[in-house]
Amino acid sequence: MVLSETIYQTLIQHMDLGIHIVDDTGKTVIYNEKMAQIENMNSRDVLYRNISDVFAFNEGHGSTLEQAWRNGTESHKPRQTYLNNQGVEITTVNHTFPVREGGRIIGAVEIAKDITKLERILQENRSQSSRKYTFQHIIGSSRELMEAVEFARRATRTTSSVLIIGETGTGKEIFAQSIHNESSRAAKPFISQNCAALPDSLIESILFGTNKGAFTGASDRPGLFEQAEGGTLLLDELNSLSPHLQSKLLRVLQERTIRRIGGTKDVEVDIRIIATMNEDPVDAITENRLRKDLYYRLGVVTLFIPPLQERKADIAPLAEFFTAKYNRLFQLHVTGLTPAVERLFQEHNWPGNVRELEHVIEGAMNVIETEELIDTKHLPFPFRNRPVPDHTPAISTAKQHDPAVISPIEGSPGLHEYLFQAEKQYVKQILEENNYNIKQAAGILGLSRQSLQYRLKKLGIQKILV
Missing domain, CATH: 3.30.450.20 (PAS domain)
Structure with a gap:
């Protein structure tokens, strides 16, 4: 007993x-x-x-x-x-x-x-849908950023699927919303869902909806595909979806219909899908985190967002923007950064990208009293005591390269064309010397793999890469 x-x-x-x-x-x-x-x-x-x-x-x-x-x-x-x-x-x-x-x-x-978590997620999706970003909200003027913005603007003219690739914190959702809000679908819903935040069983019901009786407590509820009808559905961190859900998503893209969980009929949907990834799709496919057929279907338009460490000219305007933002929130009168902080910001490699920069400035302005400039003493302790990173690019053991030394270019091209040809020639040289191993070449060039892929597409360099 x-x-x-x-x-x-x-x-x-x-x-x-x-x-x-x-x-x-x-x-x-x-x-x-x-x-x-x-x-x-x-x-x-x-x-x-x-x-x-x-x-x-x-x-x-x-x-x-x-x-x-x-x-x-x-x-x-x-x-x-x-x-x-x-x-x-x-x-x-x-x-x-x-x-x-x-x-x-x-x-x-x-x-x-x-189902508290489900209710909060749905409320969060509704609140996110009410925020409207356009290309005017993208802060910065570096060449790398402007190229990404121009490429994104072109995507507003069509309804093709878009795949946005960029490191965490680079602002992929702002680009996605900007594409939606300047497209013909702007008057319709924009709904965002982070695919990594939830288990498969929950994300499937959120995306596809449920019919009463599908499981204990299930009710008739439309999923995000139906809620985004006529508009855009953003799937953040797409590579976090299981192969099963990636297969169902591929079916939606091909047939433009969905079936609720527990349902018996297909429902037609008219939506544009924008997906984001924070890793190289080639790596995700190789390691079976992304279906190759889904990548080809989604990547009709592929947009690479450069990390902050590769567009440091944008640090100053971003810092000015975030300072103004927290001046309003905290009722402060900070006018800028000290020269020491400006140098530190330029030396830092910003693994957290724009989001990290915002958090550093927010943290600094939490401890400011009457000062008008953010000084090193105001910066968060881990940031202030972090060693200065070594940005010296890796050098090939076979040969050291001087990017200023290039073969003569025929004719008398303008500066823009000269720089374009010089960059193309140098990148091809590095690729050839590393047997077209894109990871090794990116390390020598001091770029991320994603940024190198973006440049290869822009330069028109086509070769099977590993």
Whole structure:
């Protein structure tokens, strides 16, 4: 008997569903760990207390558990939203039923599934959709950035899928929104979803929607494909999707139809898909994180966003923009950076890109009092004490290269054409000497692999690369 009781208690505590049981007086007698996790509560604050003493429900929407033990009501409620004892809003899908013995109600059981995270994600998607960025919000004037902006502007003229490649923090979503807001779809929804933020089971229901009865607690809900009808759906970190979901996405792109989970009919959708990746697609394909056929289908238009370390001319205007932003938020009057900070910013390699720059400035302005310039003493401690990186590009062991020494160019080209041909000649030379290994060549040129690929396309260099 003792063993049976131990097994019973272990089973209850390790279930992946919330279990809440009350006795015939409405007091909690069983409250498992999953339920405590869902409701962000400590079990000692709930056990042996009445439901109404712990939780708050909207007027006219009382506790389904209380209704079960008082009235014998069984419910499969699609959704129940209430507040815990700290005022935090909880949303669950419940199956609640009374427990009877000899015709008398001796208690009630509630089995709950947490959908709070799903509700918050949907709210976040709606709030993100209300933000509108255009190309005017892209700060900087470097040649590398302007080339990316010009390429993105051309993509506004069509409805083809777009693949945006860039390191984390380079501003890929701003480019995506800019393409949408200057296209013929601007009046329709723009919906963004981070594919890395959620498990497959949840992301699939969010993207494709659900039909009632698809699983316990499922209701008729349109997915993001349907919600973005006529507009644009941004899939951030596409390479985080499982092969199964990548296959379903490929079907959407090919057939322009989706089927809800649990559904039996296909629904036509008219959307433009923009996807982003923070790694080289060649690497993702090689390591089976990206389907090759999906890459070819999505990459009709491929846009590379250069990292901040390769466009350091943009650091000053970006710093000015972020300083003005936090002056408004913090009621400060900071006018700029000291020369020492300017030098430090130019020497830093910015692995977090524009996002890191913003965070550094925000952190500095949190500790400023009456000063008008951001000084090194205001910078976050890890940043201030980070060693100055060595930006000297790797040198081929076979031969040292001087980019200023190039073969003569016929005729008398203008400066722009001369520089274009010189760059093309030098890049080809490095590629040839490294047997067209793009990773090695990028290291010697002091570029990221993504940036080198972008330059190869711009320079018209076509060769099978490894």
